[in-house]
Structures are given as structure tokens and as C-alpha cells.
Amino acid sequence: MKIDPLKEIGAYRALCVETVRVAAGMKTGTAQRRAYVAKRKGHPVDQCGHRGDFTVDGRVLCRAHAQAAALAYVLENQRGEI
Secondary structure, three states: OOEEEOOOOHHHOOEOOOEOOOOHHHOOHHHHHHHHHHHHHOOOOOEOOOEOOEEEOOEEEOHHHHHHHHHHHHHHHOOOOO
């Protein structure tokens, strides 16, 4: 796994490409608001949409999703060393 920080600053950073769970049927106000903001910003509703902080194996991810990917990698490759 290769993790590199993004060099861009502020609005020049790409959006996180991780897919997120979408609320069923857009029944709640929060789900409707998230869909409205995603549509306004021009990215898919099921995309994270936060500014990316790292590239993980070539994919731009925000800090939270990069941390989750790194943790999953460590747990997957641990060999009973604990």
C-alpha cells in the first residue's frame, strides 16, 4: 500500500472518491440536504465529497477514508504479532 499526501492547497484539492451509503429513499431531511449539496457541487450523491488529503494506491481519499484503508490493510496483513 502506497500512501502519499496531496500537494495541492485548499479548493485545488480533488474530492474524495470513496463511495458512501445513501439513506434509503431520501426520507429524512439530512439525506435530502446531502443530496442537494452533492448535486449543487456537481458530484454523485454516493460519493464522499470531502476534499482529498492523501492518495492511497492512486485513489484520492479524505483523511478519514485513508485512515480506514490503512487500518484495514494493517489488520489484513497482521500475522499474529500481537
